[in-house]
Amino acid sequence: DGGITQSPKYLFRKEGQNVTLSCEQNLNHDAMYWYRQDPGQGLRLIYYSQIVNDFQKGDIAEGYSVSREKKESFPLTVTSAQKNPTAFYLCASSIDLGLAGGYYNEQFFGPGTRLTVL
């Protein structure tokens, strides 16, 4: 079955430690995304990557880092510089719907990781 996996489902971290969240997809999608979700805030984009070895900052990139060494994988590191890291993190990948010469993306989501800083 094709899909997106995120691990672990729950993650606990001590304050001051870096932690890496895993995201893997076997949908052969070029683009991948990381979102943060807080209560009442909807989804906020952290980083995205449209192709291997390239990525761009989203709206709330401070305190986070990513890498995209393989098409299938887009890990997110939450660093100690992130002031309020406790949140639900969603990874997504997208297919290019590609109509009329534009780039329209429909996103497919993983099950998410709940990060709690103790």
Next chain:
Amino acid sequence: AQTVTQSQPEMSVQEAETVTLSCTYDTSESDYYLFWYKQPPSRQMILVIRQEAYKQQNATENRFSVNFQKAAKSFSLKISDSQLGDAAMYFCAYSNDKIIFGKGTRLHILP
């Protein structure tokens, strides 16, 4: 800049009744996609329905349908014969060169 607004933070509907969730967006583009995503208590985001802006016909998926008013930049979701499993957070999204989500509407189903 494009924006997506969901003006109803929470809604409730009686089981088997019909409910409509509102969404408005702002864009200067003529070609784009609109989506409704569902996030149940499991927090897995699921695509409910997709509408292409160049199509005048409203999209339908079983009990879910949309009312797409391009001139008014409105994209509401109608759920017919509401079921307990429809209880979830619903997000409206707009996509042109990137995807933008609204803040969501939490839907409660009353037995």
